[in-house]
Amino acid sequence: MSISFSHTFANEMDGFYQACSPEKCTAPRLLQVNTVLADELGLDHKLLHGELGASIFSGNSLLDDSKPIAQVYAGHQFGMFTSQLGDGRALLLGEVIDGNGDRRDIQLKGSGRTPFSRGGDGKSALGPVLREYLVSEAMHQFGIATTRALAAVGTEDWVAREELRPRAVLTRVSASHIRVGSFEFFAAKGESIQVKRLADYAINRHFPDIKDSEDVYLQFFKSVLQNQAKLIADWMSVGFVHGVMNTDNMTISGETIDYGPCAFVDRYVPSTVFSSIDEHGRYAYENQPKIGQWNLAQLAKSLIPLYQEDHEVVIQRFVDELDKFNHIYESCWLENMRAKLGLIGESESDLELVNDLLTLMHQGAADFTLTFRYLADVRLESSLKFKSQFNESVNVNDWLSRWRKRVVADGQSEHQCVLNMNAINPLYIPRNHKIEEALEAAANDNDYEPFRTMLNVVSEPYCLRSGFDKYAEPPPPNAAPYITFCGT
Numbered sequence: 001m002s003i004s005f006s007h008t009f010a011n012e013m014d015g016f017y018q019a020c021s022p023e024k025c026t027a028p029r030l031l032q033v034n035t036v037l038a039d040e041l042g043l044d045h046k047l048l049h050g051e052l053g054a055s056i057f058s059g060n061s062l063l064d065d066s067k068p069i070a071q072v073y074a075g076h077q078f079g080m081f082t083s084q085l086g087d088g089r090a091l092l093l094g095e096v097i098d099g100n101g102d103r104r105d106i107q108l109k110g111s112g113r114t115p116f117s118r119g120g121d122g123k124s125a126l127g128p129v130l131r132e133y134l135v136s137e138a139m140h141q142f143g144i145a146t147t148r149a150l151a152a153v154g155t156e157d158w159v160a161r162e163e164l165r166p167r168a169v170l171t172r173v174s175a176s177h178i179r180v181g182s183f184e185f186f187a188a189k190g191e192s193i194q195v196k197r198l199a200d201y202a203i204n205r206h207f208p209d210i211k212d213s214e215d216v217y218l219q220f221f222k223s224v225l226q227n228q229a230k231l232i233a234d235w236m237s238v239g240f241v242h243g244v245m246n247t248d249n250m251t252i253s254g255e256t257i258d259y260g261p262c263a264f265v266d267r268y269v270p271s272t273v274f275s276s277i278d279e280h281g282r283y284a285y286e287n288q289p290k291i292g293q294w295n296l297a298q299l300a301k302s303l304i305p306l307y308q309e310d311h312e313v314v315i316q317r318f319v320d321e322l323d324k325f326n327h328i329y330e331s332c333w334l335e336n337m338r339a340k341l342g343l344i345g346e347s348e349s350d351l352e353l354v355n356d357l358l359t360l361m362h363q364g365a366a367d368f369t370l371t372f373r374y375l376a377d378v379r380l381e382s383s384l385k386f387k388s389q390f391n392e393s394v395n396v397n398d399w400l401s402r403w404r405k406r407v408v409a410d411g412q413s414e415h416q417c418v419l420n421m422n423a424i425n426p427l428y429i430p431r432n433h434k435i436e437e438a439l440e441a442a443a444n445d446n447d448y449e450p451f452r453t454m455l456n457v458v459s460e461p462y463c464l465r466s467g468f469d470k471y472a473e474p475p476p477p478n479a480a481p482y483i484t485f486c487g488t
Contacts, residue, residue, distance in 0.1 A: 023111065032133060040099055075249075089109065103175070103176075124168055175253035179249070182198060210223060240264055241285045274482055342412070360394050369425075375425075376425065422462060438451040438453075
């Protein structure tokens with residue numbers, strides 16, 4: 001099998017990585033191959049299957065034109081700066097040009113120790129590999145910028161975590177793996193020349209249209225900021241909680257990356273935290289926009305030393321742009337929420353209408369996903385499912401009356417309004433309890449059908465499908481709070 005890899009990062013960015021070979025594993029077997037993504041990348045997915053594909057995507061065999069490297073970066077982790085992190089369990093094999101002419105990284109995750117493993121084994125357990133595959137593919141179907149899984153490979157090896165767990169390897173595809181922490185690594189050492197090299201590379205790769213800008217690094221910052229503001233607004237619109245928004249987990253490309261303790265909100269509680277290590281709620285659902293802006297401030301700090309002029313003047317220019325984050329985020333978020341409510345025009349009262357619904361959802365312990373999904377039924381004069389999402393402590397009739405008047409004012413037909421709403425409000429999300437059922441079946445019973453069924457469900461999240469009712473249902477009201485753990 002041949003993949004035509006190129007290596008612009010490895011060839012141009014010496015000093016930003018170390019070459020490293022993956023560790024071999026025992027009896028690799030393909031668990032899942034993303035044939036749709038393979039087609040997008042121009043790969044012959046027929047050749048991805050079988051022993052050869054398993055050997056390549058486990059790291060046991062390297063293609064002639066692969067050049068595995070582990071990238072170095074730093075990062076603020078829960079607000080505390082760590083001067084050297086890096087790919088401790090991932091190797092970039094190379095880059096490919098997809099069918100749209102875009103450059104994409106292909107990376108192994110869980111392929112063994114690297115120079116940046118910091119005492120870890122560099123491997124992945126099966127559960128986190130399947131979780132990332134499933135959740136990232138769901139995010140792609142939601143239209144949210146994300147890294148994607150090309151393949152998942154199982155092995156007969158075990159990794160030691162809280163207990164022994166089966167090992168697996170994920171093949172991940174992204175626009176690039178450059179992070180805010182990539183800039184922080186050299187900025188913290190005062191190596192502005194290296195920061196400039198990285199910025200120039202990132203601009204050429206991701207934002208070539210700004211190369212001739214008068215203030216190119218400020219324009220670069222603005223571009224990253226806009227991408228991140230939209231990304232987080234998109235997360236919020238589907239109730240997604242990333243879980244670990246460290247600066248080393250924020251990409252310059254604006255893609256969601258590193259699905260560790262991620263999860264989706266069921267009952268709407270803005271302060272929801274899923275990560276077992278986020279004891280103070282730093283990365284709670286409601287805090288994600290604020291943390292996004294904080295992370296971008298760290299990028300700004302890394303870029304400011306590139307300027308020769310008075311730093312106070314430069315700082316103010318970056319602060320002015322950073323101050324625009326909230327407005328850009330709120331505009332993107334409100335646009336998303338208008339679509340979720342079936343609104344096609346704009347009204348000054350829309351923000352209040354959205355916030356009032358969210359308040360009712362919080363007070364009434366409503367399910368985030370189903371509340372928006374079943375609102376479309378109200379347009380067809382069937383409000384039972386919508387109202388059933390709320391407990392008896394709230395009355396939604398007044399809000400529904402206001403919403404009806406607002407929707408009618410847009411002039412849409414009932415049929416078109418319902419079509420629009422059902423095209424933006426998923427019926428199926430990767431429900432946390434269903435993910436756990438699938439992962440436990442795979443890890444404990446070697447049964448991958450629940451995983452594949454769930455992957456099938458989220459591949460068409462907006463369409464009502466016979467036999468999949470249980471995948472739309474939230475967990476029982478008496479279920480224990482859902483807790484996730486980092487994927488290492």
